[in-house]
Amino acid sequence: xxxxxxxxxxxxxxxxxxxxxxxxxxxxxxxxxxxxxxxxxxxxxxxxxxxxxxxxxxxxxxxxxxxxxxxxxxxxxxxxxxxxxxxxxxxxxxxxxxxxxxxxxxxxxxxxxxxxxxxxxxxxxxxxxxxxxxxxxxxxxxxxxxxxxxxxxxxxxxxxxxxxxxxxxxxxxxxxxxxxxxxxxxxxxxxxxxxxxxxxxxxxxxxxxxxxxxxxxxxxxxxxxxxxxxxxxxxxxxxxxxxxxxxxxxxxxxxxxxxxxxxxxxxxxxxxxxxxxxxxxxxxxxxxxxxxxxxxxxxxxxxxxxxxxxxxxxxxxxxxxxxxxxxxxxxxxxxxxxxxxxxxxxxxxxxxxxxxxxxxxxxxxxxxxxxxxxxxxxxxxxxxxxxxxxxxxxxxxxxxxxxxxxxxxxxxxxxxxxxxxxxxxxxxxxxxxxxxxxxxxxxxxxxxxxxxxxxxxxxxxxxxxxxxxxxxxxxxxxxxxxxxxxxxxxxxxxxxxxxxxxxx
Numbered sequence: 001x002x003x004x005x006x007x008x009x010x011x012x013x014x015x016x017x018x019x020x021x022x023x024x025x026x027x028x029x030x031x032x033x034x035x036x037x038x039x040x041x042x043x044x045x046x047x048x049x050x051x052x053x054x055x056x057x058x059x060x061x062x063x064x065x066x067x068x069x070x071x072x073x074x075x076x077x078x079x080x081x082x083x084x085x086x087x088x089x090x091x092x093x094x095x096x097x098x099x100x101x102x103x104x105x106x107x108x109x110x111x112x113x114x115x116x117x118x119x120x121x122x123x124x125x126x127x128x129x130x131x132x133x134x135x136x137x138x139x140x141x142x143x144x145x146x147x148x149x150x151x152x153x154x155x156x157x158x159x160x161x162x163x164x165x166x167x168x169x170x171x172x173x174x175x176x177x178x179x180x181x182x183x184x185x186x187x188x189x190x191x192x193x194x195x196x197x198x199x200x201x202x203x204x205x206x207x208x209x210x211x212x213x214x215x216x217x218x219x220x221x222x223x224x225x226x227x228x229x230x231x232x233x234x235x236x237x238x239x240x241x242x243x244x245x246x247x248x249x250x251x252x253x254x255x256x257x258x259x260x261x262x263x264x265x266x267x268x269x270x271x272x273x274x275x276x277x278x279x280x281x282x283x284x285x286x287x288x289x290x291x292x293x294x295x296x297x298x299x300x301x302x303x304x305x306x307x308x309x310x311x312x313x314x315x316x317x318x319x320x321x322x323x324x325x326x327x328x329x330x331x332x333x334x335x336x337x338x339x340x341x342x343x344x345x346x347x348x349x350x351x352x353x354x355x356x357x358x359x360x361x362x363x364x365x366x367x368x369x370x371x372x373x374x375x376x377x378x379x380x381x382x383x384x385x386x387x388x389x390x391x392x393x394x395x396x397x398x399x400x401x402x403x404x405x406x407x408x409x410x411x412x413x414x415x416x417x418x419x420x421x422x423x424x425x426x427x428x429x430x431x432x433x434x435x436x437x438x439x440x441x442x443x444x445x446x447x448x449x450x451x452x453x454x455x456x457x458x459x460x461x462x463x464x465x466x467x468x469x470x471x472x473x474x475x476x477x478x479x480x481x482x483x484x485x486x487x488x489x490x491x492x493x494x495x496x497x498x499x500x501x502x503x504x
């Protein structure tokens with residue numbers, strides 16, 4: 001009988017662990033599932049904010065239990081009553097927004113940044129804002145480079161606060177030369193576009209932390225380093241300094257520049273009533289005779305710089321205004337507001353809303369001199385006259401040098417002539433003495449001896465032939481000898497006649 005045995009003992013290959021590649025694939029699959037789930041959850045939270053209240057408390061295990069915890073991270077609170085502006089803002093650390101519109105201003109930027117560095121108001125409390133518009137030069141590149149250099153200064157007091165650079169074109173067609181910018185025909189349209197540029201710059205950069213706004217043009221040549229503090233100390237809502245410009249001496253030396261700061265007059269109000277709705281009155285042109293008192297014309301170089309003058313219109317070269325003025329709605333009208341636009345309309349609007357608007361007639365800053373076409377023409381004529389005058393002076397100097405070379409030492413020449421004359425007189429005297437010694441008994445010689453100044457029986461013409469032409473000083477001697485020769489000739493002639501009579 002055959003017997004069958006079955007061996008139930010475990011095999012040596014039983015219960016072996018799975019291969020390593022299989023475990024690795026399972027682990028990678030689990031990681032991918034977790035990653036996909038996390039990304040999906042994040043996208044749901046970002047795309048559907050309303051799901052945050054339901055999802056985040058679960059995911060955070062109750063650490064974020066309400067939406068208030070999330071809102072505290074994005075909401076900021078400001079107390080604007082603390083940024084009203086005061087007379088001693090630098091002591092209260094009040095922030096100033098300094099706004100500067102730029103257009104083709106690369107030639108002015110080095111001068112402007114030198115003024116920035118010299119400002120005494122704490123730089124960390126000044127935020128800079130620039131608007132570059134309609135520029136054809138390298139204003140933007142130069143501005144960026146100079147700002148980086150300014151902020152990287154080794155002096156810890158030099159860098160400024162927040163800096164904003166905005167680029168926006170407004171289609172300004174008027175060129176930047178003096179004749180075009182200040183021509184009467186271009187004023188209304190040009191100033192409306194400038195008002196838009198100012199409003200864009202202000203609306204984009206004014207922060208709730210700003211107490212003051214300081215508008216400053218880039219082409220101011222000279223201004224006190226303390227100008228922000230000096231204007232702020234008056235504690236006015238809107239305040240401007242007097243603006244003049246230097247001139248060449250042949251134009252008078254100096255001249256009022258900004259005529260947009262003025263007090264209203266009855267003549268100007270009557271003129272406004274006669275103009276169209278969209279008309280813009282501009283100062284300093286014969287077309288609009290307003291007879292307004294201008295801040296510029298009231299300047300006294302020795303007057304009190306703190307003296308104030310109430311204004312209706314203001315110029316835009318340098319304006320310090322409290323930020324609350326703009327927050328209240330005052331802006332730079334880009335349309336005809338009471339027949340004015342831009343900064344002049346800004347002054348009238350601020351005055352209409354009850355804010356104080358003043359100017360300082362004896363506190364003066366100086367605008368850069370830009371010659372007009374007539375000035376350039378006159379300067380060219382003056383340059384031509386200068387060159388002609390210099391040429392004439394050079395020719396005259398050359399003539400004088402030639403004359404001096406010909407007669408370098410007149411004293412020496414005179415002494416030489418006198419020496420020749422003296423030698424000639426000595427020679428003549430010796431000849432006469434020798435002649436007397438040889439013929440002592442001749443009657444002709446005796447008769448001639450009575451006149452020692454003349455030679456016996458010599459014709460003056462023959463004597464001149466013997467004398468050299470260079471001895472011109474001998475003419476004086478010949479002139480003295482003539483009276484002596486004439487009586488000798490007459491005496492000799494009389495003696496000869498008596499001898500002839502005796503022979504007869």
